[in-house]
Structures are given as structure tokens and as C-alpha cells.
Amino acid sequence: MSVLNQFLSKVVTQIINPIILLLAAAAFVVFLWGIFEFVAHAGEETKRAEGKSAILWGLVGLVIIFGAYGIINLAIGTFGLTPNGQTTIQGVVHQTQ
Numbered sequence: 001m002s003v004l005n006q007f008l009s010k011v012v013t014q015i016i017n018p019i020i021l022l023l024a025a026a027a028f029v030v031f032l033w034g035i036f037e038f039v040a041h042a043g044e045e046t047k048r049a050e051g052k053s054a055i056l057w058g059l060v061g062l063v064i065i066f067g068a069y070g071i072i073n074l075a076i077g078t079f080g081l082t083p084n085g086q087t088t089i090q091g092v093v094h095q096t097q
Contacts (some may be wrong), residue, residue: 005080016072025064031058 035045041047 008079009076012076020065020069020072024034024062027058027061029058030054032063034058035097 013052034051034056037054038048038051041051059074
């Protein structure tokens, strides 16, 4: 079981966390682009609508991404995994080689 814990913790820290960070950054950029479109083209109703749409989808993306991050952390806590290279065995945390 220790090998599985080590594998899952490495997958989370080296693959999933960077993907979540990248997607969060992309959603934030979409949100900022929507704000820019909304403010810069205040006189044009179509551009304002596009800006509102981008703001909405940026926020939806951020909620989904941080929700996924929360679910992953909940699963890590539930199964006793620690994503920083440590393994929990019977409540004792020790450093793995």
C-alpha cells in the first residue's frame, strides 16, 4: 500500500497540481479579458455582451477548477495520502526515501 500512496502523491504533486494551476491561470486571463472588453467598449452593446460572457465563463471556470482542487484535497485527506512525498502509516508521518 505504501507504493500506491507514493505513486498517487507523486501524480498529484507533479501532474495534477500544475494542470490545475495552468487552468486557473487561463480562467483568470479569460475573466480579465472580459473585464477589459466590458470597460474598453462601453459604447458598443455587442462588445459589452461579449465582455459579460467572458467574465461569466471566467468565473465559472475558476469555480470549477477550485472545486476540483478541493475535491482532490478531500480525497487525499480521506485516504491518508500526503502529496509532499511523505506517507502516513497508522497516524505516523515519516519521510520516504
